[in-house]
Amino acid sequence: MAATVEAVREATRDSVHVPHRKLVIMAWSGDLDRIWPTLILGTTGAAMGMETTVFFTFWGLFPLVKDDVRITGDNWMQKLLSTMDRPGLEHVKLGKMNFAGAGPAMMRKLAREHQVASPKELVELAKDLGVKLVPCQMTMDLLGLHRDDLIDGVEEPAGATTALLEAQDAITLFI
Amino acid sequence: MSTTIARTLDMKGFACPLPIAKTAQAIRELVTGDVLEVLATDPGSVPDFDAWSVSTGHQLVERTEEDGVFRFLIRKG
Numbered sequence: 001m002a003a004t005v006e007a008v009r010e011a012t013r014d015s016v017h018v019p020h021r022k023l024v025i026m027a028w029s030g031d032l033d034r035i036w037p038t039l040i041l042g043t044t045g046a047a048m049g050m051e052t053t054v055f056f057t058f059w060g061l062f063p064l065v066k067d068d069v070r071i072t073g074d075n076w077m078q079k080l081l082s083t084m085d086r087p088g089l090e091h092v093k094l095g096k097m098n099f100a101g102a103g104p105a106m107m108r109k110l111a112r113e114h115q116v117a118s119p120k121e122l123v124e125l126a127k128d129l130g131v132k133l134v135p136c137q138m139t140m141d142l143l144g145l146h147r148d149d150l151i152d153g154v155e156e157p158a159g160a161t162t163a164l165l166e167a168q169d170a171i172t173l174f175i
Numbered sequence: 176m177s178t179t180i181a182r183t184l185d186m187k188g189f190a191c192p193l194p195i196a197k198t199a200q201a202i203r204e205l206v207t208g209d210v211l212e213v214l215a216t217d218p219g220s221v222p223d224f225d226a227w228s229v230s231t232g233h234q235l236v237e238r239t240e241e242d243g244v245f246r247f248l249i250r251k252g
């Protein structure tokens with residue numbers, strides 16, 4: 001690690017320029033163990049002065065839904081989806097070892113003990129540090145989600161073209 | 176330049192990414208040349224503050240350790 005930092009320092013001796021000043025994360029998953037590192041990397045990128053955008057698509061969109069919104073969707077299929085996979089950051093599940101919710105509860109308890117910021121805290125930090133949280137318009141339509149289902153402070157929904165344009169000169173992660 | 180500390184940020188006990196994220200928030204409130212003191216116990220913060228300094232241009236002027244507490248002095252660039 002120290003060697004890496006030294007290499008970066010050497011390469012940037014005469015300026016503070018580093019090759020990538022932008023970070024784009026495609027948040028595809030609604031799993032706690034993916035959305036958490038997404039938020040950690042997003043806040044860190046912004047803290048490092050990188051222009052940071054997170055695009056939330058497919059299952060990644062459910063964590064952006066307000067916790068008190070129980071059922072989303074306009075038709076029975078969309079509604080059924082939201083009852084099987086309850087939206088909201090407080091209700092996200094683990095990708096493995098979920099054990100009907102016992103896994104995430106343990107994970108959150110461990111995180112509190114080790115003073116790791118909760119996903120909710122990280123979303124607030126991310127917004128404060130200027131991370132753009134962009135919902136995917138197509139997924140909103142697919143799942144029957146509306147702007148007022150989503151938490152405050154997210155950007156206008158956008159499409160794949162916007163995401164790829166942002167990603168042109170950025171470090172891009174798909175999580 | 177003096178090393179008067181403009182502000183102290185106590186991040187003892189907190190894990191990644193809070194020491195760096197809160198430092199980024201705190202340094203916004205300062206003016207160029209001000210020194211921010213950050214206290215942390217996360218061993219990962221040692222390489223992280225190096226990397227953060229390189230990336231942001233805020234100068235890490237001093238790093239010391241005492242009883243497991245790392246003390247970073249950062250001059251706003």
